[in-house]
Amino acid sequence: MTYMESLPLTEPVLLVLLSLAEQPRHGYSILKDVERMSDGRVRLSTGTLYGALRRLLDGAWIERVEEDESPRDRRPYRLTPRGRRNLQLEVERMRHLTKLAAVRIARREA
Amino acid sequence: MLSFYRWLLYLYPLGYRREYKDEMISVFRDAQADARAGSSSARISFRARETWGLLVGAMHEHICIICGSHRSISFTRFDMRPEFRFPRSTVLLMSIIFGGVILAMEKANTIQVKYAAGAGSIWSSLPWFLGFMLLSACAIVVLIWGILLVLGQTGTHRLANIQPCPKRTE
Numbered sequence: 001m002t003y004m005e006s007l008p009l010t011e012p013v014l015l016v017l018l019s020l021a022e023q024p025r026h027g028y029s030i031l032k033d034v035e036r037m038s039d040g041r042v043r044l045s046t047g048t049l050y051g052a053l054r055r056l057l058d059g060a061w062i063e064r065v066e067e068d069e070s071p072r073d074r075r076p077y078r079l080t081p082r083g084r085r086n087l088q089l090e091v092e093r094m095r096h097l098t099k100l101a102a103v104r105i106a107r108r109e110a
Numbered sequence: 111m112l113s114f115y116r117w118l119l120y121l122y123p124l125g126y127r128r129e130y131k132d133e134m135i136s137v138f139r140d141a142q143a144d145a146r147a148g149s150s151s152a153r154i155s156f157r158a159r160e161t162w163g164l165l166v167g168a169m170h171e172h173i174c175i176i177c178g179s180h181r182s183i184s185f186t187r188f189d190m191r192p193e194f195r196f197p198r199s200t201v202l203l204m205s206i207i208f209g210g211v212i213l214a215m216e217k218a219n220t221i222q223v224k225y226a227a228g229a230g231s232i233w234s235s236l237p238w239f240l241g242f243m244l245l246s247a248c249a250i251v252v253l254i255w256g257i258l259l260v261l262g263q264t265g266t267h268r269l270a271n272i273q274p275c276p277k278r279t280e
Contacts, residue, residue, distance in 0.1 A: 027137040045163025046134045046141065051170055054130065073136035 009090055012044055013052050017061070017079065017087045024065045024078035027053070053077060061086060111142060111157060114215070118161065121168035123175055158208070203254065210247050217243075 009017070012034070019025060019033040027049060035043055044052075056062040061083030065076040079087070115138055119131055138160065145156035221239075 027133055028140040031137060031141060043159060045159045045167075046138050047160070047163030047165075047167030049137070050130045050134050051167045054126070054171075073132040075133065 008093070011038075012042060012048060013056070014087075014090065015042055016044075016049070016052050016056070017083065017090075020062060020077060020079045021084065021087060024076040026074045026076045028074075030077070056083065111160075112139070115160065115164070118164040118168075121164065123171050126171050157212075161208075203251065206250065206254065207247075210250075214243060 015034040015037055016030055018037065019030050025033065027046070030053075031044055031046075031049055053062065057064070057077075060080055062077045063080050065078050067076070112135075116135065119127060119134065122131075141156070141160075145153050148156075
């Protein structure tokens, strides 16, 4: 899957990627971190979370951290270099958009 | 709720269940423990969110299989054309159905508690109860649908105006 095919990211997917950008996390940890990052506004269900994780795994944006001691029901995930690069591109796209919006709104108010 | 959750997981394709079922149940358990510590509205919201998430997720996974490739559906939102919108009445009807399911679960729970105490056999009255509930649900839905039809709010008139989807050019 190319980056352009997946633009723009939905807010839940973006938050999941941001959560994994900091450190590897397992499912429940991602769920809580997304809630914390959005001040409780975005609360993912397990169905939504694992749907997003499955698609991100398929696209090789994230990967499972293979640890011998981690139980099967608490496997951590982390960003791949590809996922990190695409996340940076998406953040850059959003930064450009907000800058453009600020200029346009200021021009209208002037 | 956990048994209901496990039951809903059977809606997912087998391969998906093998891969994620244990993890999803584990995360659900933790999230449920959090929700239990909250208010009753938070608990109801949690149940509704989880139920809806699993229904939509299972449907999405089956669509992916039908499409032949998981990668054919990207991370983006579903692109619904403006002339095809779910009518507002859909939300109302789905809310009523969801309320009916919750009520039925509560009623089943009450019956279970009552008959577990040795008040008698459940089997003689169960078919009548299920039949009554089914007929009641159908009657309510038909009544509401009739009212919406008279008011012209069912949204079915939009189906006649749908144009074939134009092919996208890359």
